[in-house]
Amino acid sequence: MRVTIKDVSRIAGVSIKTVSRVLNKEKYVSDETRRKVEEAVAALNFSPSLAARTLAGSRSFQIALIYDNHSPYYIHAVQEGVWNRCREEGVRMLAQPVDVDSPTLALEIGGLIDETHVDGVILSSPVTDAPAALAELERRGIRFVRISPGTNHALTSSVFMDDVQAADDMTTHLINQGHKRIGFVIGHPNHMASDQRHFGYRRALDRAGIAYEPELVRPGTFDFESGMAAAEALLKLAQKPSAIFASNDDMAAGVLSYAHRVGLDVPQDLSVAGFDDTPLAQLVWPPLTTVRQPVLELAYAATDQLFCPDPAIVHQRLQHEVMVRGSTAPLRKS
Amino acid sequence: MRVTIKDVSRIAGVSIKTVSRVLNKEKYVSDETRRKVEEAVAALNFSPSLAARTLAGSRSFQIALIYDNHSPYYIHAVQEGVWNRCREEGVRMLAQPVDVDSPTLALEIGGLIDETHVDGVILSSPVTDAPAALAELERRGIRFVRISPGTNHALTSSVFMDDVQAADDMTTHLINQGHKRIGFVIGHPNHMASDQRHFGYRRALDRAGIAYEPELVRPGTFDFESGMAAAEALLKLAQKPSAIFASNDDMAAGVLSYAHRVGLDVPQDLSVAGFDDTPLAQLVWPPLTTVRQPVLELAYAATDQLFCPDPAIVHQRLQHEVMVRGSTAPLRKS
DNA sequence: GTCCAATAAGACACCGTTGTCATACCGGGG
DNA sequence: CCCCGGTATGACAACGGTGTCTTATTGGAC
Numbered sequence: 001m002r003v004t005i006k007d008v009s010r011i012a013g014v015s016i017k018t019v020s021r022v023l024n025k026e027k028y029v030s031d032e033t034r035r036k037v038e039e040a041v042a043a044l045n046f047s048p049s050l051a052a053r054t055l056a057g058s059r060s061f062q063i064a065l066i067y068d069n070h071s072p073y074y075i076h077a078v079q080e081g082v083w084n085r086c087r088e089e090g091v092r093m094l095a096q097p098v099d100v101d102s103p104t105l106a107l108e109i110g111g112l113i114d115e116t117h118v119d120g121v122i123l124s125s126p127v128t129d130a131p132a133a134l135a136e137l138e139r140r141g142i143r144f145v146r147i148s149p150g151t152n153h154a155l156t157s158s159v160f161m162d163d164v165q166a167a168d169d170m171t172t173h174l175i176n177q178g179h180k181r182i183g184f185v186i187g188h189p190n191h192m193a194s195d196q197r198h199f200g201y202r203r204a205l206d207r208a209g210i211a212y213e214p215e216l217v218r219p220g221t222f223d224f225e226s227g228m229a230a231a232e233a234l235l236k237l238a239q240k241p242s243a244i245f246a247s248n249d250d251m252a253a254g255v256l257s258y259a260h261r262v263g264l265d266v267p268q269d270l271s272v273a274g275f276d277d278t279p280l281a282q283l284v285w286p287p288l289t290t291v292r293q294p295v296l297e298l299a300y301a302a303t304d305q306l307f308c309p310d311p312a313i314v315h316q317r318l319q320h321e322v323m324v325r326g327s328t329a330p331l332r333k334s
Numbered sequence: 335m336r337v338t339i340k341d342v343s344r345i346a347g348v349s350i351k352t353v354s355r356v357l358n359k360e361k362y363v364s365d366e367t368r369r370k371v372e373e374a375v376a377a378l379n380f381s382p383s384l385a386a387r388t389l390a391g392s393r394s395f396q397i398a399l400i401y402d403n404h405s406p407y408y409i410h411a412v413q414e415g416v417w418n419r420c421r422e423e424g425v426r427m428l429a430q431p432v433d434v435d436s437p438t439l440a441l442e443i444g445g446l447i448d449e450t451h452v453d454g455v456i457l458s459s460p461v462t463d464a465p466a467a468l469a470e471l472e473r474r475g476i477r478f479v480r481i482s483p484g485t486n487h488a489l490t491s492s493v494f495m496d497d498v499q500a501a502d503d504m505t506t507h508l509i510n511q512g513h514k515r516i517g518f519v520i521g522h523p524n525h526m527a528s529d530q531r532h533f534g535y536r537r538a539l540d541r542a543g544i545a546y547e548p549e550l551v552r553p554g555t556f557d558f559e560s561g562m563a564a565a566e567a568l569l570k571l572a573q574k575p576s577a578i579f580a581s582n583d584d585m586a587a588g589v590l591s592y593a594h595r596v597g598l599d600v601p602q603d604l605s606v607a608g609f610d611d612t613p614l615a616q617l618v619w620p621p622l623t624t625v626r627q628p629v630l631e632l633a634y635a636a637t638d639q640l641f642c643p644d645p646a647i648v649h650q651r652l653q654h655e656v657m658v659r660g661s662t663a664p665l666r667k668s
Numbered sequence: 669g670t671c672c673a674a675t676a677a678g679a680c681a682c683c684g685t686t687g688t689c690a691t692a693c694c695g696g697g698g
Numbered sequence: 699c700c701c702c703g704g705t706a707t708g709a710c711a712a713c714g715g716t717g718t719c720t721t722a723t724t725g726g727a728c
Contacts, residue, residue: 002448004714015678020716028676045441047448051394052714054385055683072613076406083431092450095429097417107379114336114381116426224617253617260619279406283558283587284618285594338684349708354686362706386684389713393686675724680717687712694705 003046012040023048050092060117062092063306066109066133067124068100071222071250073278074295078124078147081299089307094118100127100190106136113140120144120306122299126191128158143309145302150192157309159302159316163193166291166320167200167245170273173289173322174243175208178331179271181216183234183241185251188222197247197275216241220251227254235262235270242331243271249278252288256327267329277323286326294318337380346374357382384426394451396426397640400443400467401458402434405556405584407612408629412458412481415633423641428452434461434524440470447474454478454640456633460525462492477643479636484526491643493636493650497527500625500654501534501579504607507623507656508577509542512665513605515550517568517575519585522556531581531609550575554585561588569596569604576665577605583612586622590661601663611657620660628652 005023009016014033021029022037029037040046054060065082069075079095086093094116098108112118121144127133128149137144138155146158174182184201187194202212215237218230227246231254234241246252252274256266264270266286274281274290281288297318305316339357343350348367355363356371363371374380388394399416403409413429420427428450432442446452455478461467462483471478472489480492508516518535521528536546549571552564561580565588568575580586586608590600598604600620608615608624615622631652639650 002714006714016715017679017717018677021677024716028674030676033676045444047445049389049451049714050449051385051388051451052683053716055383055389055685056714056716057683058716060385072406072410075410079429080431092428094426095413097414110379111381115384117383117385224613250617257617257619257621279558280614280617283584283591283614285591287591336684340684350684351686351708351710352706355707358686362704364706367706383684386713387686389715390684390686391713670728672727673725676722677720678722679720681719682717683713683715685713688710690709691707692705693707694703696702698699698701 002049003044005046005048007044008037008040008046011043012036054117059119061090062094062116062118063120063122063303064094064096064112064116064118065122065124066096066098066112066127068098068127069124071248071276071278073280074276075124077295078299081296082122082303084296085300085303085307091119091307098127100130100133105130106132109133109136110140113137113142118142122147122302122306123149124299125149125193129192143306145305147298147302148193150196152315157302157305157314157316159298159305159318161293161298161318161320163196164200164203166293166322167197167247167275168204169200169320169322170245170275170289170291171201171204172208173324174245174271174273174328175204175210177243177271177328179241179243180210180331181213181239181241181243182210183230183244184217185220185227185230185244185246185255186217187220187247187251189219191222194222194247201245220247222248222250224250224254224257227251228258229254231255231258235259235264241270243273243328245273245275247275249274249276249281249288249290252290252327253280253284256284256286256288267327268332271328271331273328281323281325289325289328290323292321292323294320336383337378339380339382341378342371342374342380345377346370388451393453395424396428396450396452397454397456397637398428398430398446398450398452399456399458400430400432400446400461402432402461403458405582405610405612407614408610409458411629412633415630416456416637418630419634419637419641425453425641432461434464434467439464440466443467443470444474447471447476452476456481456636456640457483458633459483459527460522463526477640479639481632481636482527484530486649491636491639491648491650493632493639493652495627495632495652495654497530498534498537500627500656501531501581501609502538503534503654503656504579504609504623504625505535505538506542507658508579508605508607508662509538509544511577511605511662513575513577514544514665515547515573515575515577516544517564517578518551519554519561519564519578519580519589520551521554521581521585523553525556528556528581535579554581556582556584558584558588558591561585562592563588565589565592569593569598575604577607577662579607579609581609583608583610583615583622583624586624586661587614587618590618590620590622601661602666605662605665607662615657615659623659623662624657626655626657628654
């Protein structure tokens with residue numbers, strides 16, 4: 001049978017309520033009593049029922065992580081970061097995949113909250129920018145923190161990196177290497193970050209006095225195939241780019257793959273840059289020059305904000321970093 | 335405030351218990367009453383509290399997925415497969431990462447079960463073979479199903495693929511292409527599958543009358559770096575292999591990378607094969623010949639077994655497939 | 669010595685469901 | 699006409715904790 005607080009209280013020789021106090025680290029418990037209770041808990045290997053605590057109390061000791069992101073690396077890192085912080089807090093994490101385009105998104109999220117009574121929610125991009133989701137959470141007055149939202153939302157906390165600056169930095173890096181015709185592959189249209197990276201690319205060109213040429217910019221969907229297709233289009237131009245900057249690593253891998261296929265040497269004939277610094281960046285040849293996005297740290301920080309709301313810091317920015325590896329090189333004089 | 339069964343019962347004009355009956359699809363409810371209740375549920379957008387159901391009833395409508403696998407692609411696929419089946423069943427999935435080598439593994443799992451009252455557990459490799467975990471689950475009499483266990487365990491269900499045969503098939507494929515000196519990179523020692531793939535490699539060689547040479551076999555840990563290190567060792571041998579078969583795709587990517595680094599052309603100078611058919615296999619150049627492991631299907635089938643235990647089929651095998659891509663080619667005459 | 673605030677601990681109702689038992693109605697066999 | 703099993707529904711006590719209120723005991727300020 002299940003071990004309950006009642007059993008613990010009997011062993012410790014105190015009331016049920018006192019055991020509850022110890023469990024919840026409340027004040028007004030003598031050291032002596034606390035010790036006895038803790039011993040009894042350890043002896044019986046007691047873990048309190050979350051269901052009962054949830055029902056009786058005002059907390060559920062659970063938070064939900066809601067995501068719809070098709071990059072396994074990204075999700076994996078987010079889950080790990082959130083989980084790391086939850087574990088410290090003794091709180092369970094419910095990982096909840098959703099379809100951000102589903103017409104029933106709000107209903108699903110509402111149902112999740114009603115069923116589980118979660119104490120808070122972490123939203124991962126692109127769910128961070130689904131109006132239906134945000135409205136539903138606000139309607140219910142649930143605390144939530146967003147990881148890398150694309151839009152600002154005055155009322156709620158978020159944790160993010162500066163995508164514009166990061167794309168600007170990478171573009172500037174390529175410019176500094178002498179590249180002037182730099183191709184760009186845009187990300188998936190439903191991620192706000194796609195716009196921002198695109199804008200950063202443009203801003204860097206502008207500052208360097210290089211004209212923005214639409215033919216050098218191709219749409220993509222954050223996946224390998226779209227990267228390959230974009231590379232094909234770019235490299236068939238009359239005036240080929242000497243470098244291609246893709247908005248994420250998967251697409252950069254696609255660019256790399258197409259370059260190999262048509263016999264181009266990377267980085268001698270073509271420099272390739274990615275974005276995200278997923279493990280993939282170091283699994284391809286040559287290893288990708290890319291922007292490190294501190295996903296794990298973002299997720300951890302977001303969860304921390306959920307647990308320890310600091311009214312002063314509502315929007316927290318974490319630093320990115322340009323990782324220079326083998327896929328980019330100075331432009332050869334020709 | 336929260337919408338409760340009481341509200342529903344009032345609107346529908348029936349007792350609380352009758353609403354409960356409809357929710358649980360019990361018999362002995364008239365069509366008329368059922369309709370009224372369903373309408374009230376829809377009107378109020380009611381979702382029952384899992385905490386209350388868990389506490390009062392004998393089910394928690396939750397299962398746990400316990401894993402410790404550092405391959406994001408693998409975990410992602412497992413989560414998706416389990417979740418797909420859970421969603422059909424109206425059951426929540428608790429994704430629980432653990433450290434399979436932790437001395438407190440059993441305690442953690444026990445605590446998870448006590449706290450959440452999960453109705454069942456899915457174990458993913460390598461937790462499938464952690465004696466402490468299995469003992470704890472059995473001690474508590476919790477139903478569980480294992481995905482790709484390395485050991486047979488008469489008492490419990492499992493779902494798996496034939497790793498031995500798969501490695502045998504891949505090795506045979508290489509032999510059929512004319513390769514005789516085939517390098518092999520073993521997987522992580524704490525995964526039983528590593529042994530099995532190794533054995534399959536050996537069995538295929540044996541059947542083809544090719545001697546097993548220990549110098550052609552290198553240890554690895556399922557990660558990129560160990561694949562690269564193994565490739566270096568193998569390609570520095572006096573008599574180099576003409577093909578290398580790595581026990582997973584990450585290590586195969588490492589082999590590929592090392593080959594590129596030293597200027598070898600794959601597959602002309604060296605054939606490379608992987609295992610798992612993770613998305614990575616198609617993101618590298620050239621795309622990897624590998625064994626498709628039906629991870630999503632395995633996870634779905636495992637969850638299905640948990641929900642619909644079929645006493646007849648306790649150990650269910652799913653089919654693998656050799657995916658021939660660009661990284662292998664017939665041996666050149668030299 | 670008295671009074672009060674801070675400390676310490678218990679009694680008891682209650683959280684929102686399900687399990688069990690009781691009750692009432694219906695149609696058919698004896 | 700009575701009895702019975704099957705059907706349909708409700709009353710009420712659990713489930714295992716927490717919130718609130720009450721009570722008893724301190725130890726210092728006056």
